Amino acid sequence: MSSRHTPRFGYRARFTLTCYALLAVQMSLLVVFVYVPVFWAFSKSFFEFEVGSESRFVGFANYAELLFRDPTTLPSLLHMLFLTAFAVCVRLTVPLVVAKLIHSLSREKGRYLFRILFLVPVVVPGVAVQLIWYGMIYNDRGMLNELLRTAGFEQCVRGWLSDPSTALVAVAFVGFPWVGGFEVLIYYAGLSSIPESVTEAALLEGCTGVQKFFRIDIPMVMSQLKLILILTIIAGVQSFEGLFILTKGGPGFKTMVPGLWMYFNAFSFQRMGYACAIGVCLFFIILGLTVLNMRYFKSTAELEGRG
Amino acid sequence: MTPTMASWGTYVRRVSLAVIVAVGAWLLWPRAGGEFVTGMPEHRDNGADARFVIKFVPGQQYMPGTTPFGLGEPLKGMAEVVRDFEARFPDTRVELITVPGVREYLVTQLSSGNAPDILMVNVEDVWVDVQKGWYVPLDPYLEAPNPFVREQGDPSLPGYEQWWDMFKYQAISRGKAAPDNRNYCISFDMVETGIFYNKDIFREVGIEPPATWDDWLESMAKLKAAGYIPLLMNRDSFNDWTVDLVFDQLYHDILPGIDLVQDPVREAYLEGYLDGDELCFLFEQGFFTEKDPRYGELWKHLHDLRQYCNQNLMGTDLAREFVTQKAAMLWMSTQFTYRLTGDRQLAFDWGVFYVPRFTARTSRFASNTDMCVIGGAGTQYEVSNSACSDTGDPATSERLKRVIALLQFLMVPENYVRVVNEYPSMLPNVAGVPVLPAIQPFADILERRYTTTKWVYTFDLKFNDIQARMLELYLNDGIGHEEFMRWQVDNVHAATRNLRLRKPIDMVRLETRWAELAPLRAGREGLPHE
Structure with missing residues (x-):
């Protein structure tokens, strides 16, 4: 045996x-490459130091400055919330509608073609997209201003990214019409996985068109919506490279976000300890939002009582 | 479809794809460069076995192979001089490189000891890092003979006794000493700013180059009414040049009473200059706060000027608006001259004048003196700690000696003229090298006295960043004057506090001197406390 x-x-x-x-x-x-730097950042947030200089222990001074004395903290957080909320709204809606439209096409060849067409923009690097919007669309002589001039709306021409009244909205609109291939594909996969029996039952019950979309399709792609929501929130809180290219947080601090302020403090002002403190706070913000999301935003499986 | 036809189809598709990939790769293959753009490698004899490989950042204005503003022939002067240097020193190879012009790059490279041997940075940006040992003080070499002049055997030549003697603008070059009174840079050439103006538009509108600030504003109002953009400027010109010029106009009269320290090393150039220590002390006396009417007025003058400028202060292509005659004036530095002289399709006549002075009509604090200059040293070369990487000690490093030799070789007039006077861009800073006629107006401007202070080079980088941001917002009416002043006063407060944390300031000495100068301030209006 x-x-x-x-x-x-x-x-x-x-x-x-x-x-x-x-x-x-x-x-x-x-x-080595993730946990050690993260713990190093945690520990260094209690110090004040520049690259190449001695560090000095300051306890919670960096956190106190960030939370109570830095006049950029609150506006930065509000801008981050606005941009993240805006991104959540468009990424949970527009790509889903596009995916539904593709999924509704009767011929497989048509569905395949549109999936490819919507996926192609994904290969364009994000930095290139930002530069296109900066140089070709929002530029003084860019597409937007030239369109306005041609249409006779000269008075509306402006520096979209340098005008305090338009900068934040202009940043939010980068990527318009927001039909990113990644989200479209995920939603399409979700819609494709809805069992035929469910669709047929809905038809028998007379649930068609918009009613079916809201009552059958959306609940059945809740898992995908939850995934996109979490990814969008994390990207929104961490993001800084787009704003760095477009506005550098300006004019003034009108488009500043914590991630960008962390970068400036670390590499421009050489306030590494303070930058670490901002990073730690961002970590806890992401953690908190993700926990809330996991707890209150139910996936398809949870809605079906399987979760 | 038969199998043969199918295989033919597959064959054709694969061949087509291969052709497309090959053509695409050929089209995209870089003709020159990457990060490291060497001078004229085909002429280089000193190969991979070279004992010393010197990495040198000459700056875009001298980088071989580039065509400034896309006009004329590619530059070659620096490459030729470097080739001659390599011929003199067969064990040395010089790599001319471009690096990102951002501080982030420098900080990481310098802290790891991997920076290029010769850097091109504004030396004021270096001062905050000199105590970290990232840069080599150049005084011992500047105070010694230039060996390439010495070998010519003529004691009357500048540089025979001291390398220092070769510099044409002595006061400016020596005035670049850091707060620790050491020199960390070679002021290779000079630069100055001026107002480029379209003479045809001026004639059409019926205006002349202005004599006073008010005349200037009136002329700009006429230009605006005629449908032109009167003046092209960007945010950084406002934040740097304009702030210093207007500050000087408003404070020049009271300088004798507030200039507390005379620097024996730099006074010839920086006469009456207010350094960081003085600004800290004056801030404690209420200057540069809401109690200081001059300081509040400074920003209002900038706001007045802004109404005549281009709509987008962050615009990156001001030159286009000027050469296409949409704008009448452009405030720019010497280098822009070549953009105009080299453009054979330019359809208008142009000239240069300098910013006109304030009068009593402009401000009750106006000093009625000509505007000072805010230019000076242009290309500034620093030697990094990488240069002495062979021994780690500047005193014993053979490598450092070779790096210094390269700079000394460049400064010999017959070499220097090939680099700096290759095209009209920068003003020569070597005695005996002529100024090209096209940029002579800037040499004339540079004869004026220097500014009272340089706000963006006195404090830390955070101060500069916040001032630039909030000034832009204020100029674009994103915030009002009072809110801007609150930000700015807080900013100066934080900057002075940080400066005092970085270095001890002898406030008692300044206090004593302040008391001694009280008679010179007596009767002056608009002082914060008196």
Whole structure:
């Protein structure tokens, strides 16, 4: 008996050990390149130091400055919330509608073609997209201003990114019409996975068109909506590169966000400790929003009572 | 479809794809460069076995192979001089490179000891880092003979006794000493700003280059009424040049009573200059706050000027508006001259004048003196700690000596003229090298006295950033004057506090001097406390 089972047990043990060994390699890389820097940032947030200089322990002084004395903190957070909320609104709606329209096409060839066409923009790097909007659309002699001039609305021509009254909205509109291929594909996959039986039952009950979209399709793609929501929130809180290219947080601090302020403090002002404190706060904001999301935003499985 | 036809179709598709990929790769293959753009590698004999490989950032204005403003022939002067240097020193190879012009790059490279050996940075940006040992003080070399002049055997030549003697603008070059009184840069050339104006538009509107600030504003009102953009400027010109010029006009009269420290090293150039220590002390006396009417007025003058400027202060292509005659004036530095002289399709006559002075009509604090200058040293070369990487000690480093030799070789007039006077852009700073006629007006402007202070180079980078941001917002009516003043006073307060944390300031000495100068302030109006 034992002689029959020993080799099998040995194989399992070897297999398990191999898995652990391979995992250990990955884990050690993760520790070195992610966890150590994160813990280093946590610890350095209690110090004041410049690159190349001695650091000085200041306790919670960086946090106190960030939360109570820095006049940019509150506006930055509000801008971040506005841009994140705006991004959530458009990414949860527009790509879903597009995915539904593609999914509703009768011919598979048509669906395939449109999926490809909507996916192509994904290969354009985000930095290139920002530069296109900066140089070709919002520029003084860019597409938007030239269209306004041509249409006779000269008085509406402006520096869209430098005018305090338009800068934040102009930043939010980058990426218009927001039919990013990534989201479209995810929603399309969700819509494709709705069982035929559900669709047929809905038809028998007379649930068609818009009613079906809201009562059947949306609840059935809740998992996808939840995923996009979490990813959009994380990207919104962490984002800074787009604003760095477009406005550098200006005019004034009209488009400043915490991520960008962290970057400026770290690399322009050399206030590394303060930048670490901003990073730690951003970490807790993301953590809090993700926990809220997990708790209150139900996925399809949870709605079906399987979660 | 038969199998043969199908395989033919597959074959054609694959060949087409391969052709497209090959043509695309050929079209996109870089003709020159990457980050490291060398001078004329085809002429270089000193190969990979070179003992010293010197990385040198000459700046875009001298980078071989580039065509400034896309006009004329590609530059080659620097490459030729470097080739001659390499011929003199066969064990040395010089790589001329471009690097990102951002502080983030420099900080990371310098802290890791990987920065290029010779950098081009405004030396004021270096001062905050000199205590970290990232830069090599150049005084011992500047005070010694230039060996390439010495070998010519003529004691009357500048540079025979001291390298310092070769610099044409002595006061400016020596005035670049850091607060620790050491020199960390070679002021390779000079630059100045001026107002480029379209003479045809001026004639059409019936105006002349102005003699006073008020005349200037009136002329700009006429230009605006005629449908032209009167003046092209960007945010940084406002934040740097205009602030310093207007500050000087409003404070010049009271300078004798508030200039507390005379710097023996830099006074010849920076006469009456207010340095960081003085600004800290004056702030404590109520200057640069709401109690200081001059300081409040400064920003209002900028706001008045702004109404005649281009709509977008962050616009990046001001030159286009000027050369297409949509705008009548452009405030720019010397380099722009080549954009105009080199453009054979330019359809108008142009000239240069300098910013006109304030009069009693402009302000009750006007000093009625000519506007000072805010230019000076242009290309400034610093030697980084990478240069002495062989021993880690500047005193014993052979590599550092070779790096210094390259700079000394560049400054020899027959080499220098090939670089700086290759096209009209920068003013020469080597004695005996002529100024090209096209930029002579800027050499004349540079003869004026220097500004009272440089706000953006006195405090830390955060101060500069916040001032620039809030000034832009104020100029674009995003905030009112009072709110702007609150931000600015808080900003000066934070900057003076940080400066005092960085270095001890002898406030007792300043207090004593302040008391001694009280008679010179007596009767002056608009002082914060007196």
